[in-house]
Amino acid sequence: MYVVSRQNGKVVSKKVRASPYEFTIATRAKWEMIISDEDIEIHAGEYRKIRVQEITLGPETLVIPCAFTYHNVVSTVKVGLKEGTSVIEKPRHIHYAYVFAQETGKVREGELIGVLNIFPIMFTRDAVEPVILK
Template identity: 30%
Template sequence: MASVEIVYWDDRINGSLKSDKINVEPYGFQLSPIAEWRILISAEDKEVEESKVCAIDVEPIDVPENAIVSPLPIMRHALGVLLDVYVPGKLKKVEESKKITQAIFLPVMSGKIRKGELIGVINIRYVKTSTLNKISKMLSEWAEKAKWAEDIGGIRWE
């Protein structure tokens, strides 16, 4: 386990900056075959400038516990692409629910994004979490049960 300092915006990007020390350990997860797409809709009118990354307020999106989020770069606004999403406050564990309030956006040309416009799509994947120690133990148990047989180059189930 390692002790690290995390630095985060407490309320919104460019708002109140805070930091905390936390303990972390290697972590892993198993992806569920179930996922869903959610659309990010601008909650404000925003002038954007080509090649200048900006934060855009979006209509809030609740992310359930045991889920990870990733942007879909193929679904984009004509003025640019969604790079990431922002959840206010201290970093949360995968096991906790979250609320997305802002989007990190990279304009490919200057212009105005209007309130109510689609600015991107996110993929929400459901996961089963575990520490890497637990995953390693599960794999060792599986390998023991599988009885790896190098002489025939395969796995024999009994």
């Protein structure tokens, strides 16, 4: 399979060998606020990537955006890393949110635009670490 990510601003496709694996999700979780780190104007129906205050995730955590709307103009669909993709076994740092505008309006720096549900996980069998193939 190929993993497509961004490195130094360029889109890169790497062939990797990996395998599916099972995990157990904890019944304990953490809420983390998604706070805008820039001012933007956005139009109803627009999908956009915006900077957010950094959120640090520990290794072996699963992140699911909360389904509730926390901002009257936008809803957070997903979050992203500066470096693009990353394996779950290492710490990750979220710097972006991808938002969908319900209405035309503004998002200002410091505004709450969403919440993440962060669940610790435990692998139920050893996963094969992805290997880059040449």
